Amino acid sequence: MCAAALLSVTNPLYALAAAGEGRIVIKEIRTYGNQKTARGVLLHYCEFEVGEELTQAELDRKIKRTKRNLLKTQYFERVNVFDLPRSNPGEAVIMLDVAEGSDWHLSASTRQVRLSKENVGGVAVTLGVEFGFKRQRLYYEQPWVFGSSFTVGAAGFYENGRETQIESDAGYTGEWFSHEAAGVEGLLGYVVTQRFQLGSAFQGEYIHYYDGRFKEDPWGRFGVMSAADLFAARPYAEWDGRDDDVYPTEGVYAKIVGELSSPAVGDYDYAGAEGDVRAYVSPWREFVLATRVKGGAMSDTTPYIRRISIRGSDGLRNPESNRTIGTRALLFTAEFRRRLFRSPIFDAWFEGVAFVDAGRTWDPGQPFALEAFSYAFGPGIRVHMRKPFFFDWRAELNLYDKPAFYATAHRAF
Amino acid sequence: MRKVFTIASLALPLVASAAEPPSTYAEVAAIVALAEAGEMTANEAFALVSAAPDAPLAGAALGRLRVLKSHRIAFSGLRFLEMEKGFAALNSYLTGHRGDPLPHVWRGASAFETDFALRSAASAREDLRFACELYGDDPSLPDQTSRCKLILGLMAKNEGDLETALRLWAEAFAADPVGPYGKEAAAFLDLFTG
Numbered sequence: 001m002c003a004a005a006l007l008s009v010t011n012p013l014y015a016l017a018a019a020g021e022g023r024i025v026i027k028e029i030r031t032y033g034n035q036k037t038a039r040g041v042l043l044h045y046c047e048f049e050v051g052e053e054l055t056q057a058e059l060d061r062k063i064k065r066t067k068r069n070l071l072k073t074q075y076f077e078r079v080n081v082f083d084l085p086r087s088n089p090g091e092a093v094i095m096l097d098v099a100e101g102s103d104w105h106l107s108a109s110t111r112q113v114r115l116s117k118e119n120v121g122g123v124a125v126t127l128g129v130e131f132g133f134k135r136q137r138l139y140y141e142q143p144w145v146f147g148s149s150f151t152v153g154a155a156g157f158y159e160n161g162r163e164t165q166i167e168s169d170a171g172y173t174g175e176w177f178s179h180e181a182a183g184v185e186g187l188l189g190y191v192v193t194q195r196f197q198l199g200s201a202f203q204g205e206y207i208h209y210y211d212g213r214f215k216e217d218p219w220g221r222f223g224v225m226s227a228a229d230l231f232a233a234r235p236y237a238e239w240d241g242r243d244d245d246v247y248p249t250e251g252v253y254a255k256i257v258g259e260l261s262s263p264a265v266g267d268y269d270y271a272g273a274e275g276d277v278r279a280y281v282s283p284w285r286e287f288v289l290a291t292r293v294k295g296g297a298m299s300d301t302t303p304y305i306r307r308i309s310i311r312g313s314d315g316l317r318n319p320e321s322n323r324t325i326g327t328r329a330l331l332f333t334a335e336f337r338r339r340l341f342r343s344p345i346f347d348a349w350f351e352g353v354a355f356v357d358a359g360r361t362w363d364p365g366q367p368f369a370l371e372a373f374s375y376a377f378g379p380g381i382r383v384h385m386r387k388p389f390f391f392d393w394r395a396e397l398n399l400y401d402k403p404a405f406y407a408t409a410h411r412a413f
Numbered sequence: 414m415r416k417v418f419t420i421a422s423l424a425l426p427l428v429a430s431a432a433e434p435p436s437t438y439a440e441v442a443a444i445v446a447l448a449e450a451g452e453m454t455a456n457e458a459f460a461l462v463s464a465a466p467d468a469p470l471a472g473a474a475l476g477r478l479r480v481l482k483s484h485r486i487a488f489s490g491l492r493f494l495e496m497e498k499g500f501a502a503l504n505s506y507l508t509g510h511r512g513d514p515l516p517h518v519w520r521g522a523s524a525f526e527t528d529f530a531l532r533s534a535a536s537a538r539e540d541l542r543f544a545c546e547l548y549g550d551d552p553s554l555p556d557q558t559s560r561c562k563l564i565l566g567l568m569a570k571n572e573g574d575l576e577t578a579l580r581l582w583a584e585a586f587a588a589d590p591v592g593p594y595g596k597e598a599a600a601f602l603d604l605f606t607g
Binding site: 027028030032078080082084085086087091092093095097099342344345346347387388 | 571604
C-alpha cells in the first residue's frame with residue numbers, strides 16, 4: 001500500500017495505469033475556510049490520505065463519511081467535501097471546504113450545566129466546566145427513607161480529537177432526607193465521582209468507565225451501604241448511518257452498550273446491556289419523522305444507581321409513571337419535527353415537534369410481560385442556536401393524563 | 414450610467430483625500446466602494462454620506478454602510494438593529510429606484526455577508542441576477558457584473574453545487590479579467606479545480 005502510494009505520487013504513469021483499472025489515486029487534499037483550525041485537524045477527520053488508491057464508489061463513500069466526521073466535531077457550521085474536476089482522470093484532488101462556527105458550547109438540564117470552549121487554539125482540544133444538580137430518590141431501595149441530594153461539582157475534560165477522550169469530575173453532595181418512622185431531617189455524606197473514558201471511535205468505541213461513590217452516614221440512620229465502591233467497564237459499539245449528526249433527516253443510527261462489574265475490583269457484581277436504534281425519514285420537505293427504540297436488560301444484582309433509566313426529557317416524558325427505573329426497560333419514541341423559522345437576531349432556528357412516547361421498566365425478578373406501558377404525547381418547541389453560543393434548547397408538554405412540562409438545553413435524539 | 418462609473422473610478426482617490434461630503438452619484442458610490450474595500454471605515458464613510466443625505470444614491474448608501482457597520486458590533490441585539498435599519502434603507506431606496514442596479518448589488522452582497530439573516534438566499538440571488546442583467550447592457554461596466562457572478566458562485570459553492578460555482582466564477586473572470594473581482598474569481602477557479 002505504501003509503495004503503491006509513493007509510486008502514484010511520484011510517477012504519473014502509475015496513476016494512469018491505476019485509472020485504467022478503474023482506480024483513482026488521491027493526488028492532493030486541499031483545505032479552505034479554516035481560519036483558526038489547523039489543517040492537521042481537518043486531515044485527522046479525513047477517511048482517506050494522499051497517495052491512497054481506491055475506486056470511485058469507495059471515494060464517494062469516504063467523502064460522505066469525511067463530511068459527517070467534520071460536522072460531528074461541531075467546530076464547523078458548514079462543511080463541503082468536493083472531489084474537484086480532474087485534469088487527469090486517475091488522480092483526484094479533494095477539497096475540504098469549511099466555515100468555522102462558535103467556540104463556546106453550552107448545555108443544561110435539570111441535572112447539569114456544561115460550558116465548554118471547543119477547538120481551543122484550533123487544535124481540537126476542548127476545555128470546560130460542568131456543574132451538576134443530582135436528585136436521587138432513595139426510597140426505591142430503602143422504602144423507609146425519602147431523600148433528595150444536591151451535588152455541586154466541577155468537571156474538566158479533554159478531548160483529543162475523535163479517537164480518545166479523558167474525562168474527570170468530582171463533586172460534593174449534601175443529602176437532605178427524612179426518616180419516615182423517626183421524622184428526623186439531617187445532612188448526610190458526600191459523593192466523589194471519578195470518570196475516565198478512553199476510546200477509539202474508528203473501530204467502535206471502547207469505554208472504560210469508573211464511577212466511585214463514597215458515602216458517610218454521620219448519624220448511622222441508614223444502617224446499610226455506608227460506603228461503596230463501584231467499578232464498571234462499559235464497552236460499546238455504534239453504527240451511524242445518518243445524513244447529519246446535528247439535525248438528521250435520513251438514515252439509521254444504532255448503539256449497543258454493555259456494562260460489566262466484578263467484585264474483584266469493586267463492591268458490585270452485575271452485568272447488562274442496553275440498545276438504542278433510531279431511524280429518520282423525511283416524507284416531505286422540512287418535515288422529519290424520527291423514531292427510536294431503546295431497551296436493555298441487566299442482572300437483578302445491579303445497584304439502583306446503575307439501573308436502566310427512561311426518566312426525563314430524553315426518556316418517557318410522563319412524570320406520573322412510576323416504572324422508569326429498572327433492570328429491564330423498553331421505550332418507543334416517535335417525533336414529527338418541522339423547521340419553523342430562523343431568528344434574525346441570533347444565528348438560531350426554531351423547530352416545532354409533536355411527540356409520542358410509550359415505555360416501561362421492570363423490577364428485579366419481575367416477569368418481562370409486554371403490558372401496562374406508560375404513555376406520553378404532546379407538542380414541543382426547540383431552538384437550535386449556533387451563534388454567539390452553540391446551544392440547543394427544547395421544551396415539551398405532555399398532555400397524556402396529567403399535563404407536565406419538560407425543558408432542557410441539549411439536543412434530542 | 415457609463416459616465417457615472419467613470420467618474421466613480423476617478424473620484425475614489427479624490428474622495429479619500431478630500432473627505433468632503435459627496436454631492437454626486439459617483440462620489441457616493443465611491444465612498445461605499447472605499448468602505449467595502451476596507452480603505453475607509455464604515456463609520457467614517459457613514460458620517461460622510463450622512464452629511465449629504467440629499468445626494469443621489471445617499472439613501473441606499475446609508476443602508477449599505479449600516480450593514481457594513483453592523484459587522485463590527487459585538488452584541489447580537491445591537492448588530493441586528495443596525496442590520497435591520499440597513500436593509501430597511503436599501504429596500505426603501507429600491508422601491509423608488511428599481512432600475513438602478515448598484516443598490517441591488519449592495520443588497521445582494523449584504524444578504525450574503527449577513528448569512529441571509531434578514532434576506533433569503535433566493536432573494537439575494539434574484540437581486541444579483543437582476544443587477545447582472547442591467548449591467549449586461551453596458552459592457553463598459555464589467556466590475557459589478559464580475560462581482561455579482563463572484564458572489565453567486567460563492568453561494569453555489571456553499572450550497573455544495575461546485576459545478577455551478579465554477580461556471581459562475583469563469584463568467585466573473587471573463588467579465589473583468591483585470592479587475593479585483595475577476596482576479597478573485599480566477600483564484601477560486603484555480604483553487605477549486607484539480
